[in-house]
Amino acid sequence: MGALASFVVLAAVMGQSSAPYVRSRVSPGDEATQCLYWTQSKVTYQQSTVGNPKATNHTEFDAITRSFQSWQDIFASCGNLTLAEGSRVNSRTVGYNRSGDNINLILFRGRACREVVDANDACFAQDTCANTYDCWDDSDGTIAITLTTYDERTGVVYDSDISFNAARFNFTTGNGGPCGIVATPDCVDTDVQNTATHEVGHFVGLDHTLATGSTMNPSAPPGETSKRNIDPGSRSFVCAAYPKGSASQPCFPVQGSGNGNGNGDGDDDDGCSAASGGLAVLPLLAAASLLARRRRGGR
Numbered sequence: 134m135g136a137l138a139s140f141v142v143l144a145a146v147m148g149q150s151s152a153p154y155v156r157s158r159v160s161p162g163d164e165a166t167q168c169l170y171w172t173q174s175k176v177t178y179q180q181s182t183v184g185n186p187k188a189t190n191h192t193e194f195d196a197i198t199r200s201f202q203s204w205q206d207i208f209a210s211c212g213n214l215t216l217a218e219g220s221r222v223n224s225r226t227v228g229y230n231r232s233g234d235n236i237n238l239i240l241f242r243g244r245a246c247r248e249v250v251d252a253n254d255a256c257f258a259q260d261t262c263a264n265t266y267d268c269w270d271d272s273d274g275t276i277a278i279t280l281t282t283y284d285e286r287t288g289v290v291y292d293s294d295i296s297f298n299a300a301r302f303n304f305t306t307g308n309g310g311p312c313g314i315v316a317t318p319d320c321v322d323t324d325v326q327n328t329a330t331h332e333v334g335h336f337v338g339l340d341h342t343l344a345t346g347s348t349m350n351p352s353a354p355p356g357e358t359s360k361r362n363i364d365p366g367s368r369s370f371v372c373a374a375y376p377k378g379s380a381s382q383p384c385f386p387v388q389g390s391g392n393g394n395g396n397g398d399g400d401d402d403d404g405c406s407a408a409s410g411g412l413a414v415l416p417l418l419a420a421a422s423l424l425a426r427r428r429r430g431g432r
């Protein structure tokens with residue numbers, strides 16, 4: 134990818150909706166802009182062969198597969214696309230490459246960029262550290278990021294990649310209670326499936342909602358597993374945006390093509406923050422999430 138001018142906008146949690154579901158927009162939160170959606174009938178995702186570099190028994194692969202499967206079960210009943218898992222890949226590169234093969238990649242970053250990259254490295258300004266040095270380059274408090282590339286005019290998604298912040302968070306896959314001071318083997322710290330099910334919601338075009346019990350709530354306190362189960366509001370999104378037997382639904386009619394080079398690509402880089410203050414922190418208090426957005430120039 135070329136040296137593209139980019140900037141990051143940090144938006145506070147203000148103005149977030151409590152609707153049953155909120156669709157992602159070309160311009161996040163701006164209902165005058167188009168919704169994001171896939172138009173192909175089959176979307177394949179692939180996990181990095183590395184898995185979680187901090188893990189020992191690598192149960193995270195199956196946890197991620199289960200997360201996608203939870204969404205696929207809904208698509209199978211009332212949706213129009215298939216989420217399929219492809220073979221594991223060696224790629225460590227997220228984002229969209231116009232000239233190359235693109236994969237929808239799921240990976241864990243095991244180290245923070247600021248700890249392994251010289252502070253003067255141009256990659257920080259260019260927003261390229263993560264791919265160049267295989268490191269986590271977003272906020273410390275962000276558990277995972279879904280980076281979606283889409284057509285700014287139509288909202289059609291080209292590519293979506295999910296990165297987990299294993300530099301900062303202790304990802305677990307157990308079914309026991311929250312990890313205490315002395316962790317038990319089955320305890321839950323930051324649950325992979327809980328996190329991934331939320332991120333796959335972004336992957337298919339959902340934004341955050343503050344609706345109680347939603348998988349798409351922007352915060353996830355340690356020990357939480359409730360987001361593994363997709364809530365009714367998020368389920369209804371699948372049936373409405375991807376109706377079985379019909380085309381995927383934009384939020385308003387897509388303008389006819391033919392007006393030249395008015396297209397642009399957008400990157401919606403959607404971070405999900407954590408309650409890092411322990412169990413005493415109320416989930417809503419922890420909802421001070423970062424919504425970081427990167428934009429690219431026209432195609």
Ligand SMILES: [Zn+2]
Binds near residue numbers: 332335341405
């Ligand atoms: Zn999120």
